[in-house]
Amino acid sequence: MSGHSKWSTIKHKKGKEDAKRGKIFTKISKELTVAARAGGGDPGGNSKLRLLMEKAKEANMPNENVTRAIKKGTGELEGAHYEEAMYEGYGPHGTAVIVETLSDNKNRTVSDVRHAFSKMGGNLGETNSVLWMFQHKAVLILEQKNKTEDDIIELFMDYDLDDIIIDTDHITLTTAPSGVEDLKKAAKEAGFIVEHAEVEWVAKDKVLLDDEEKEAKVFKFLELLEDLDDVQNVYSNIG
Numbered sequence: 001m002s003g004h005s006k007w008s009t010i011k012h013k014k015g016k017e018d019a020k021r022g023k024i025f026t027k028i029s030k031e032l033t034v035a036a037r038a039g040g041g042d043p044g045g046n047s048k049l050r051l052l053m054e055k056a057k058e059a060n061m062p063n064e065n066v067t068r069a070i071k072k073g074t075g076e077l078e079g080a081h082y083e084e085a086m087y088e089g090y091g092p093h094g095t096a097v098i099v100e101t102l103s104d105n106k107n108r109t110v111s112d113v114r115h116a117f118s119k120m121g122g123n124l125g126e127t128n129s130v131l132w133m134f135q136h137k138a139v140l141i142l143e144q145k146n147k148t149e150d151d152i153i154e155l156f157m158d159y160d161l162d163d164i165i166i167d168t169d170h171i172t173l174t175t176a177p178s179g180v181e182d183l184k185k186a187a188k189e190a191g192f193i194v195e196h197a198e199v200e201w202v203a204k205d206k207v208l209l210d211d212e213e214k215e216a217k218v219f220k221f222l223e224l225l226e227d228l229d230d231v232q233n234v235y236s237n238i239g
Contacts, residue, residue, distance in 0.1 A: 024059050024061075025056075025059070025061050025065060026229075027102075027232055028052065028055060028056050028059060028061055028069075029061075029065060029066075029068075029069040030069075030082050030102040030232070031052050031102065031232065032049065032052050032053070032056065032066060032069035032070055032073065033069045033070070033072045033073040033079060033082060034073065034082050034084065034102060035048045035049040035052055035073065036049055036069070036070045036071075036072075036073025036074050037073040037074070037075075038073075040074065041070045041071070041073065041074040041076075047181060049070070050181075051180070051181065051197070051198075053066060054197075055197075055198075058194075080104040081104060082102040082103060082104055083102070083103060083104070083106060084100070084101070084102055085100075085101045085103065085106060085109065085110075086098060086099065086100050086101070087099040087101065087110070087113050087124060088124075088125050088126070088127065088128070088129045088130045088131055089117050089122055089123050089124040089125040089129065089130065090122050090123050090125060090129075090130065091117070091120060091121075091122040091218055091221045091222070091236065092120050092121050092122055092214070092217045092218050092221055093209055093214050093217070093218060094207070095207055095209075095218050095236055095237060095238045096130035096133050096134075096203070096207075096236065096237045097122070097130065097221075097222070097225070097234065097235070097236050098130065098131065098134060098201045098234070098235040098236075099113055099225055099231055099233075099234055099235075100231070100232045100233040100234075100235075101113070101228075101230045101231050101232060102230065102232050103230040105230075108230070109228075109230040112228050112229075112230065113225070113228065113231070116221070116224050116225050116228065119224070120217065120220070120221040120224065122221065130237075131201075133203055133204055133205070133237055134201040134202060134203050134204065134235065134237070135201070135202055135204055136177050136199060136200075136201060136202075137162060137174050137175065137176070137177065137199070137200060137201075137202040138174065138175045138176060138177050138178075138179055138180035138183065138197070138198070138199050138200075139172065139173070139174055139196065139197075139198060139199075139200045139202065140172070140173045140174075140175075140180070140183055140184060140187060140194060140196065140197045141170050141171070141172050141194070141195045141196035141197075142170065142171040142172075142173065142187055142192040142193065142194055142195065143169070143170065143171075143192060143193040143195055144166075144167065144168065144169050144170055144171055145191070145192065147166075147171060148166070149164055149166055152164050152166075152171060152173070155186075155190050156173070156183070156186060156187075156190075158186075159175060159179060159182065159183050159186060160175055160176060160179065161173055161174065161175050162174045162175055162176070170195070171192075173187075174202060177199045180197055180198070180199055183197075184197040200233070200235060201235040202235070203235070203236070203237035204237075205237065206237055206238065206239035207237050207238055207239055208239040209238065209239075215238075218236070218238050219238075222234050222236055222238075
């Protein structure tokens with residue numbers, strides 16, 4: 001079971017920086033609003049909303065922000081109507097990229113995304129142009145506690161893990177999307193700090209670039225996409 005990719009490490013670090021800046025609050029608010037609109041404002045009957053509320057708490061998002069976002073979704077407060085959209089394409093050096101967005105203006109969003117692709121020498125593709133290279137998986141990132149792969153297998157033997165990635169600072173577990181809540185609960189009960197628990201698009205095969213200059217250009221492109229106001233998540237097959 002392979003080591004963590006450089007991009008995953010950079011993305012995780014960037015997520016912490018975004019949280020410090022409060023930028024993550026805007027993204028979580030949008031997700032809360034959409035989840036509440038789709039499944040109601042009661043977390044007891046809306047698992048997606050429940051996970052997002054935990055995510056907001058872990059990001060130290062104020063409770064009033066959470067409540068306001070949910071009420072916008074249930075219609076108790078006025079707010080923008082966000083629509084979900086997914087864009088696919090190829091970035092620099094042929095890397096496959098998936099971009100998930102939440103927007104109240106799709107024309108603006110697609111224009112911004114297309115511009116980012118063009119600026120960095122990539123191409124925005126048609127639906128399913130790269131999606132076939134990815135699988136929907138639950139991804140959990142745990143704080144490392146000097147555990148080996150054998151330790152992890154023993155601790156989570158009752159859970160259907162697809163992959164285990166051991167790093168110096170983190171342990172990454174991958175499982176089926178439906179298992180995200182149970183695995184997160186089990187990890188917490190085992191004493192781990194869960195730094196990340198979400199359903200993501202995970203590449204079936206990673207692409208390794210042959211020099212640091214190419215790698216740096218791809219990372220710059222992915223960060224450019226992530227910094228767009230309407231972009232929620234960016235996934236790539238870069239190793």
